[in-house]
Amino acid sequence: MLDILLNQTLIFGLFGGLGLFLFGMKIMSEGLQKVAGDKMRKILSALTANRFISTLVGLSVTAIIQSSSATTVMVVGFVNAGLMSLYQAIGVVLGANIGTTITAQLIAFKITAYALPAIGAGTALKLFSRNRKWVYAGEILLGFGILFFGLATMKEAFEPVKTSVEFRDMFLLVGDHYLLGVFIGAVLTIIVQSSTATLGITLALATSGIISFEASVVLILGENIGTTITANLAAIGTNLAARRTALAHFLFNLIGVAYMVAFLPIFMNLVDMITPGAADFVIETQNQAASFGGSVGDKPFIARHIANTHTLFNIINTLIFLPMIGILAKLSTLLIRGKDVEMEYHLKYIDSRVLNTPPIALGQARAETRRMAQMTLEMLEGTIEFLADNNDKSIPALEKKEEAVDLLQREITDFLVALSQQSISQDSSKDIASLMHMVNDLERVGDHCENLWRLGLRRKGEKVTFSEIANAEIQEIGEKSKDFLSFTVQALERQDKTIQEKASFMEEEIDQLEETFRNNHIARLNTSECAVDPGLIFVDMLHNFEKIGDHTFNVTRAIIGQK
Structure with a gap:
């Protein structure tokens, strides 16, 4: 088991692939922001006290910048600057949780084979185009290609452990013990500071046939808790309203994960109903079938199941909490007591x-x-x-x-x-x-x-x-x-x-x-x-x-x- 974990191919492939994945996300996000910068400002200016509009704003901005953590950190900054109320901020955060699932849906498409052509085309546009819009399009394409190349690298890195009974048994514990899986997903997300990156690791494990759909679901639920830590770290040193916004984000996901774990079989059946193919259907290789009785191999349908799990959880959670934004605001106010002291002269907007x-x-x-x-x-x-x-x-x-x-x-x-x-x-x-x-x-x-x-x-x-x-x-x-x-x-x-x-x-x-x-x-x-x-x-x-x-x-x- 130790030899498997210390395998050079696994270590180098996992860390290198994760690095490429995160770098690709960064380049793609920056390219999208350059293209849509003015739109983002207009979207944010549309904020009102209406909870539905606030939620749509959060969804739209996160879909543009492809990072719920970035959106929630921005929201914390806006609340700290007095540009947004706690009530508005919670609505934006609810929408951000749905917006971030678009990344998972994109990743779930079988387009890793086009990663290298995307990198080539994106690089050509970025380096040789004189039109700024094409340069930005090149950055988006380059980031997209690097992201998928990183995902493919991580998947390939797990090849040596597919034949390890000990490694598979370790992940079987995740499927059998839901809270352990939630904890692992949350901790991984806190470490890499990106729920999308943790989702990428989960997809690589699942599509390689190493973990079951059930284990994938609990890891994803944990990732939704872990992603809230970024906003809470950003809220350190801010005013009360900003800290309450970050706490509301944490409570929203924590409570959502709690009731979802309680009804996990029903939730998984719902995902199966709306997603074609069997999640744990395996395409076996001859060697794998001989060694493990046909139990190990690639799973062609599980990526779409995982993406739909991520999206459906956040949609259901948002619909449940949308009428209760006021209650969530009161709960976070109750947990973080106190009254802000306003300074006469201080930075108000920049953060x-x-x-x-x-x-x-x-x-x-x-x-x-x-x-x-x-x-x-x-x-x-x-x-x-x-x-x-x-x-x-x-x-x-x-x-x-x-x-x-x-x-x-x-x-x-x-x-x-x-x-x-x-x-x-x-x-x-x-x-x-x-x-x-x-x-x-x-x-x-x-x-x-x-x-x-x-x-x-x-x-x-x-x-x-x-x-x-x-x-x-x-x-x-x-x-x-x-x-x-x-x-x-x-x-x-x-x-x-x-x-x-x-x-x-x-x-x-x-x-x-x-x-x-x-x-x-x-x-x-x-x-x-x-x-x-x-x-x-x-x-x-x-x-x-x-x-x-x-x-x-x-x-x-x-x-x-x-x-």
Whole structure:
């Protein structure tokens, strides 16, 4: 038995095949995300409190990215950011469990013979095509081919153990002891962090004739529990709602597996009814028949049975729990007690847990950038008000906003740098560069606001008085700067790329005001209407407002796509 387990062909084939399987899944998933990135954002934006729509969203997104773990991790991130309620999140998770079964259905088709041609065609498209869509199609095809080649490699690796009575007896225990099989399936999934990978191992064992359909079913049930661990690990360090979402996912699958094990014979009969062929029908070889009385050989129908088992379990479980989402939410709230303490300034949208899903990560970065822009506008409005009334009670709030803008600039930039290192499309790469320019220019606007209120504090501390004309001019250029930034923030919200002409006009208007008011000041100096000390502060204020206009214009260029 030990010699069998230590067999070099088995070890190398299993680990190499599993590595190819996981790598193929990754490439295929990334290709699908690049093709369907915009669709994913639109699907997620359709979320409502309606449990059926939330479930359809979860199903659709998971079908697109081919990973329920990725979907649930995204959902945990959204709940943590306050973008999604616990009620909505549970609906998405229910749908994700059905969506992930599409992979199993694809794998169950007898197309492993086409793995190498798919790899060849996919590589050719990826390396030699000039059209981005064909490149992405090549990635999908390449990933698909590598995935099936890995599956075939794992199946071939089990050939040496097919003649081992001890190895077969060990797996007979799984069929006889359901809870042991569930435990093994869950542990394997936790180790490889992919229920699809564990499903691939199960398919390789089953189609090779090593394990029975009954043993396959309990392993699959265990895999459904193991896949929930990823989301629970991602929820560590998040807020209460996010941890409750991850727990709800675990409870949903755990309870589902519990009642399914209790009614396993009925469930297996249902799968047999909807699936053609006998699950444990064996195509025997002459040597196998002689050695084992015809009990060992390949099973041609079991792959489809396994895929249907996976799909049917999740459909039944979802239909049962769909009317009980509220109860599931209350149960997870009961088990994880407490109340979240809201921070005034913190990252709200971006979450590093979704970096492996670039379209979603890019959407989060945009949302955080819009929030940063809004906060910068509020800081400019507060600064203009302070310069008008000289009430320094507003300074602590302005300082907090300035710190928050600095924080957002650092965090968004770090997030975008990490995102740029993922496998992303050319369009996404351009969007990342534009967002980096935006956050840097918005941070510079914040710096100039800080300069302005510090000049105001200096004016107040030194008891410097502006003439009425000077005060009016500061307010006028301030209002123009505010209007320009407000116009830009609204354009950013709408993703309006038709703003170039108006943005150029507004920026030029601020430049002309700065030049006119500076010349007016020089004229007042010459006629002794204005003193030197107030004049220095006045000119510095004009300069800062002019710079705010310049950086705001840079933001508009980034929105248009010129930066």
